[in-house]
Amino acid sequence: MNMTLAVRRDALHAEWTKLRTVSGPAWLLAGLVAATVGVGAAVDAASRCPAGEVCQVDTAKLTFTGIDLGQAVVAILAVLAFSNEYSNGMIRVTLAAMPRRGLVLAAKAALVTGLVLVAGAVGVLGSLLAGRLMLPGHGYTVARGFTALSLSDGPMLRAAAGSILYLGLIALLSLGVAALVREAAVAIGVVLALLYLFPIIVASVGADPHWQRHLEQIGPMQAGLYIQATTNLHALPLSPWAGLGVLALWSAGALLLGALSLSLRDA
Amino acid sequence: MSAGTTTPVRPDDAAGAARFGFLNGFASLLRAEWIKFRSVRGWVIGMIVAVVVMEFMGLFLAQAHVGCQVSGGPAKSGAACVQPMPLGPGGEAVNDQYYFVHQPLGSSGTLTVRLTSLTGWYGGNGGVPAAPSNPLAGLQRGLQPWSKAGIIITDSTKQGSAYAAIMSTGSHGVAMQYNYTSSVAGRPGAVGPASPRWLRLVRSGDAISGYDSADGAHWTLVGAAHLAGLADTVQAGMFATSPQHTQVTQFVGHSQGQISPSLATGVFDHVRLSGGSAGGGGAWTGDNVGSNQPFGPGSTQAETFHQAGGRFTITGSGDIAPVVNGMGSGPTASISQHLIGTFAGLIAVAVVAVMFMTAEYRRGLIRLTLAASPRRWRVLVAKAVVVGAVSFVAGLVAAVIAVPIGAHIDHVNGLYVFQASAATTARVLAGTGLLLAVMAVLALAIGSMVRRSAVAVTAVIVGIVVPYFLGVAQVLPTSASEWLMRVTPAAGFSVQQSLVVYPQVTNSYTTPNGYYPLGPWGGFAVLCGWALVAMAGAVYLLRRRDA
Numbered sequence: 001m002n003m004t005l006a007v008r009r010d011a012l013h014a015e016w017t018k019l020r021t022v023s024g025p026a027w028l029l030a031g032l033v034a035a036t037v038g039v040g041a042a043v044d045a046a047s048r049c050p051a052g053e054v055c056q057v058d059t060a061k062l063t064f065t066g067i068d069l070g071q072a073v074v075a076i077l078a079v080l081a082f083s084n085e086y087s088n089g090m091i092r093v094t095l096a097a098m099p100r101r102g103l104v105l106a107a108k109a110a111l112v113t114g115l116v117l118v119a120g121a122v123g124v125l126g127s128l129l130a131g132r133l134m135l136p137g138h139g140y141t142v143a144r145g146f147t148a149l150s151l152s153d154g155p156m157l158r159a160a161a162g163s164i165l166y167l168g169l170i171a172l173l174s175l176g177v178a179a180l181v182r183e184a185a186v187a188i189g190v191v192l193a194l195l196y197l198f199p200i201i202v203a204s205v206g207a208d209p210h211w212q213r214h215l216e217q218i219g220p221m222q223a224g225l226y227i228q229a230t231t232n233l234h235a236l237p238l239s240p241w242a243g244l245g246v247l248a249l250w251s252a253g254a255l256l257l258g259a260l261s262l263s264l265r266d267a
Numbered sequence: 268m269s270a271g272t273t274t275p276v277r278p279d280d281a282a283g284a285a286r287f288g289f290l291n292g293f294a295s296l297l298r299a300e301w302i303k304f305r306s307v308r309g310w311v312i313g314m315i316v317a318v319v320v321m322e323f324m325g326l327f328l329a330q331a332h333v334g335c336q337v338s339g340g341p342a343k344s345g346a347a348c349v350q351p352m353p354l355g356p357g358g359e360a361v362n363d364q365y366y367f368v369h370q371p372l373g374s375s376g377t378l379t380v381r382l383t384s385l386t387g388w389y390g391g392n393g394g395v396p397a398a399p400s401n402p403l404a405g406l407q408r409g410l411q412p413w414s415k416a417g418i419i420i421t422d423s424t425k426q427g428s429a430y431a432a433i434m435s436t437g438s439h440g441v442a443m444q445y446n447y448t449s450s451v452a453g454r455p456g457a458v459g460p461a462s463p464r465w466l467r468l469v470r471s472g473d474a475i476s477g478y479d480s481a482d483g484a485h486w487t488l489v490g491a492a493h494l495a496g497l498a499d500t501v502q503a504g505m506f507a508t509s510p511q512h513t514q515v516t517q518f519v520g521h522s523q524g525q526i527s528p529s530l531a532t533g534v535f536d537h538v539r540l541s542g543g544s545a546g547g548g549g550a551w552t553g554d555n556v557g558s559n560q561p562f563g564p565g566s567t568q569a570e571t572f573h574q575a576g577g578r579f580t581i582t583g584s585g586d587i588a589p590v591v592n593g594m595g596s597g598p599t600a601s602i603s604q605h606l607i608g609t610f611a612g613l614i615a616v617a618v619v620a621v622m623f624m625t626a627e628y629r630r631g632l633i634r635l636t637l638a639a640s641p642r643r644w645r646v647l648v649a650k651a652v653v654v655g656a657v658s659f660v661a662g663l664v665a666a667v668i669a670v671p672i673g674a675h676i677d678h679v680n681g682l683y684v685f686q687a688s689a690a691t692t693a694r695v696l697a698g699t700g701l702l703l704a705v706m707a708v709l710a711l712a713i714g715s716m717v718r719r720s721a722v723a724v725t726a727v728i729v730g731i732v733v734p735y736f737l738g739v740a741q742v743l744p745t746s747a748s749e750w751l752m753r754v755t756p757a758a759g760f761s762v763q764q765s766l767v768v769y770p771q772v773t774n775s776y777t778t779p780n781g782y783y784p785l786g787p788w789g790g791f792a793v794l795c796g797w798a799l800v801a802m803a804g805a806v807y808l809l810r811r812r813d814a
Contacts, residue, residue, distance in 0.1 A: 046747055068737075072729055076721050083721065087629055185625065185720035189618040192728045196736050197611055201328045203739035203779060204607040
């Protein structure tokens with residue numbers, strides 16, 4: 001038992017050393033925070049709801065718009081954590097030192113996801129702060145029925161915490177895909193195609209609501225981001241947590257396939 | 268020192284030899300890069316994947332069906348649900364709905380009127396009157412920008428007939444319009460009792476000229492139309508019509524639109540018709556042309572006319588204009604709709620193009636490549652030519668398959684497919700190839716600059732796909748996403764636009780509806796600009812940095 005724990009600790013420590021000693025991951029984490037807060041603040045600054053108009057705006061979605069871009073940075077970080085080892089041959093050393101391949105994947109997943117959750121939390125809280133500073137001044141006040149930009153508001157807390165979890169799940173999805181296809185360019189292409197293509201297809205099938213609803217329910221990005229909804233929940237194709245569950249299924253499936261591929265194929 | 272033993276080298280020979288050598292060298296460089304490309308199985312598969320996903324997304328996923336069920340009857344779908352739209356003389360779908368007070372007119376003649384008032388109503392409960400006795404109950408006063416009242420000469424009262432008309436409009440002054448697609452501006456300003464408008468149409472065979480005047484004495488030619496094959500006896504008279512009132516409110520995350528029918532009322536006097544079959548003294552007949560049109564501005568049940576002495580008051584609703592893609596246009600599709608898979612194809616092409624460069628660094632092959640061709644920029648240009656040409660072929664093949672099959676599927680499913688000219692269709696097909704080619708060059712250049720394939724692929728996707736995604740998924744306000752569609756490489760998608768913008772029809776001409784903010788080639792030029800700048804940067808860095 002102690003032996004197993006020690007092995008697990010060693011695996012984590014090895015992965016931590018690998019991540020810590022190159023500058024890429026640190027820059028990408030900083031980029032994640034900057035992209036999330038920057039885009040969110042820009043959208044906050046551009047949005048107005050003039051007095052007297054009825055604006056059906058969800059302030060949570062509005063202020064967390066930066067997640068749309070931040071997830072691309074998460075995908076790079078997670079894909080590189082794996083693909084880099086393949087491209088420089090390090091994977092053979094790693095697997096020689098740590099023959100239990102599932103453990104290697106688990107250690108990477110734990111570390112990368114942990115780092116993404118921390119940086120994601122900074123980005124989400126920064127976005128919330130930016131929204132809180134700007135949006136009430138642009139007409140989005142609680143008095144007019146908009147969701148309060150405060151963590152003491154139940155739905156807003158769920159949207160904020162869910163957005164952080166969303167980034168963590170994107171990291172897991174990307175890691176699974178990277179373990180499966182190995183080549184960094186292909187892995188990132190697959191991940192970003194999964195994320196961004198569903199909404200584009202949905203927009204192009206306009207005349208068929210039935211088809212559209214199904215696509216919205218299974219698209220990892222669209223379903224996952226229902227967690228940010230705080231208004232009109234009954235109109236969503238899925239409840240917020242069920243939506244995040246759909247993304248979790250995608251991540252779990254990708255990780256499973258990645259783990260299988262890692263243990264069955266030559267490195 | 269004996270003359271004749273040395274053969275002086277003429278400078279132009281030397282230059283010619285050098286140029287020949289250069290071309291020869293470049294040809295073998297191209298050949299080398301082509302061999303590299305085709306010998307990596309993954310890259311060839313990547314290009315095939317690009318074509319396959321374009322077809323899959325465009326033909327299978329992006330399908331729209333028209334479905335309907337008539338009270339308790341069996342559910343039907345496709346063409347069985349749709350009444351055909353009227354087509355204009357040019358074959359395009361048109362709205363042709365107006366109140367028309369008319370008489371027959373022979374092969375030559377003149378119609379002159381004075382228009383003293385143009386007023387309107389709009390809003391209400393989707394065309395259903397609140398009280399049958401008062402169709403105007405619940406409506407607001409006001410004109411639409413293209414509410415119209417004026418005079419028209421038309422082949423017949425059948426929808427889609429050839430016509431020429433001169434009219435005063437809600438906020439665009441006097442306009443002469445003919446055969447649905449043409450509109451020429453005349454005297455500006457609004458019409459009212461203090462500023463009446465005199466309007467005149469002169470028919471001479473197939474030619475019809477429109478004039479306007481402020482006083483009935485001094486006439487200005489506004490425009491002349493040639494209506495090929497106009498019948499000998501046509502209908503001439505006064506009309507009024509008003510397109511639907513559209514209010515689109517844009518929010519972050521979604522837009523909210525409201526459509527309601529509207530009415531326009533024109534008051535005419537000083538009506539003089541010469542060349543009429545009854546010598547100008549015949550009786551005027553009122554017709555609500557096209558009141559049963561299935562899609563379109565709708566009817567308010569208030570269309571009517573009455574005549575008191577020489578004074579005619581005509582109220583109509585509808586429009587005489589081409590159908591455009593937008594709210595209330597009914598089940599329509601453009602020929603470009605099935606090229607939506609270009610995004611997926613683009614991601615595959617970008618991955619291949621980036622790896623075409625970054626693989627050289629990873630395997631150390633770049634040192635061999637540069638040793639063989641020390642002029643580094645030529646290596647980059649040769650790679651760009653190879654990957655660009657392959658991507659062009661992939662895009663062209665995908666488009667040539669997707670566009671006609673997609674249009675056929677839409678037709679079967681009951682959608683009206685906006686017709687596009689042969690030149691437009693050719694531009695859309697070749698443009699899809701060019702789009703992939705230039706985007707591949709851009710991806711190659713970014714790959715060469717950053718050398719990290721994951722970062723390069725992400726940069727290309729974020730620069731090209733995300734601006735479009737933000738536009739169609741309505742994540743950003745329209746103004747912001749249209750701005751992105753002008754300045755980012757995503758502007759290049761406008762080369763796929765097949766719809767025509769008609770200034771005489773109010774519509775939201777936005778990216779989600781298939782209208783790009785820059786013209787087809789303007790947007791493509793923006794993309795080319797990005798590719799050129801990236802190539803210049805890549806050449807600079809390739810020469811400066813160690814490989």
